[in-house]
Amino acid sequence: MAVAVIGTGLAGLACAEVLRDGGEDVVLFDKSRGYGGRVASRRREGFAFDHGLPAFDPVDAETITALADLPRWQDHGRVAQPRMNALPRSIGESFCSRMGARITAIDAHDLGLTDDSGAHHGGFSRIAVAIPAPQAGELLADHDAAFAALAGIRYTPCWTLLLGGIAEHTSIPDRIEPESGPLALVIRDDARPGRPAPSPCWVAHAREDWSIANLERDAEDVAEDLCAAFAALSGLDPAAAGYCAAHRWRFCRPERVVPSLFLLSRDARIGACGDWAGADRSGGDARAAWRSGEALGRAMLGA
Ligand SMILES: Cc1cc2nc3c(=O)[nH]c(=O)nc-3n(C[C@H](O)[C@H](O)[C@H](O)COP(=O)(O)OP(=O)(O)OC[C@H]3O[C@@H](n4cnc5c(N)ncnc54)[C@H](O)[C@@H]3O)c2cc1C
Numbered sequence: 001m002a003v004a005v006i007g008t009g010l011a012g013l014a015c016a017e018v019l020r021d022g023g024e025d026v027v028l029f030d031k032s033r034g035y036g037g038r039v040a041s042r043r044r045e046g047f048a049f050d051h052g053l054p055a056f057d058p059v060d061a062e063t064i065t066a067l068a069d070l071p072r073w074q075d076h077g078r079v080a081q082p083r084m085n086a087l088p089r090s091i092g093e094s095f096c097s098r099m100g101a102r103i104t105a106i107d108a109h110d111l112g113l114t115d116d117s118g119a120h121h122g123g124f125s126r127i128a129v130a131i132p133a134p135q136a137g138e139l140l141a142d143h144d145a146a147f148a149a150l151a152g153i154r155y156t157p158c159w160t161l162l163l164g165g166i167a168e169h170t171s172i173p174d175r176i177e178p179e180s181g182p183l184a185l186v187i188r189d190d191a192r193p194g195r196p197a198p199s200p201c202w203v204a205h206a207r208e209d210w211s212i213a214n215l216e217r218d219a220e221d222v223a224e225d226l227c228a229a230f231a232a233l234s235g236l237d238p239a240a241a242g243y244c245a246a247h248r249w250r251f252c253r254p255e256r257v258v259p260s261l262f263l264l265s266r267d268a269r270i271g272a273c274g275d276w277a278g279a280d281r282s283g284g285d286a287r288a289a290w291r292s293g294e295a296l297g298r299a300m301l302g303a
Pocket residue numbers: 006007008009010011012029030031032035036037038039051052053054060062063066101102103104130131132135139158160205249251252253273274275276284285286287289
């Protein structure tokens with residue numbers, strides 16, 4: 001019998017790789033059509049954007065420092081081109097996958113899965129749940145008490161602005177971290193090697209408190225406000241953009257983490273991993289997700 005991994009973000013993919021290396025057949029499930037979760041890229045109207053995790057490379061010092069000590073990551077880090085989701089896609093496509101399937105229930109007896117179309121999958125020998133804590137908590141609410149810790153973990157949201165095709169302006173740095181205003185980070189996003197980059201693309205992340213205060217607003221209204229902030233910072237005119245959109249990440253970063261690398265049911269048949277897990281109380285980031293997935297995979301193999 002195969003092992004099911006629910007969620008194809010960094011945690012799910014790391015877990016799946018360890019399980020496969022240990023000789024298991026693995027089937028991946030994700031509600032999205034594409035692999036990667038918050039390692040997300042979007043192509044629209046000739047423009048390409050990385051609107052989730054911004055980088056694996058030294059552009060993002062925090063991320064590279066965090067990931068550098070993971071040997072598997074060093075192998076994969078080189079393939080995050082021309083877009084960030086090239087990395088998860090290259091891993092995900094090597095597995096048997098059911099994409100576009102949101103898992104709504106796990107049958108604890110035969111370890112079968114039900115998706116949002118009502119289709120049943122399985123049973124499986126084991127199930128790894130690699131999704132954000134609030135969603136995992138819902139899915140695992142009626143299962144083992146080991147998963148109770150998921151209930152209290154909230155995530156901070158992040159609105160992101162995607163702008164493509166504004167005229168070149170060489171005096172603007174490729175990365176701006178404003179000290180005040182709605183935006184926390186502005187990145188020139190068309191410089192990644194291998195990208196055709198017909199014209200400048202920008203991704204801007206709204207500040208956490210701004211995202212919380214504006215969480216339920218319409219995306220078009222949010223885009224308008226963030227465009228105004230972008231214009232004030234850059235001197236560029238967003239009205240001239242060939243593409244403009246705001247994307248809401250409801251689950252961007254966990255507010256706190258569970259002090260454990262993963263959670264496992266008493267019979268070790270169901271486990272949960274993700275960026276919400278951090279043995280040393282660090283975590284809440286890309287590295288934590290990958291490390292948690294690897295650790296759960298090893299635990300499920302009995303290593
Ligand atoms: C805008 C932004 C900026 C960030 N910046 C940084 C940074 O600078 N440094 C850093 O380290 N981290 C950063 N992060 C966080 C980092 O991207 C995440 O911590 C990490 O990618 C989480 O991986 P994960 O596998 O735990 O979860 P996810 O990537 O969220 O993957 C979970 C997957 O599960 C799927 N899923 C959910 N529910 C179900 C279900 N019921 N059935 C099937 N599939 C389901 C989702 O579609 C998703 O693909 C950022 C994130 C965002 C959004």
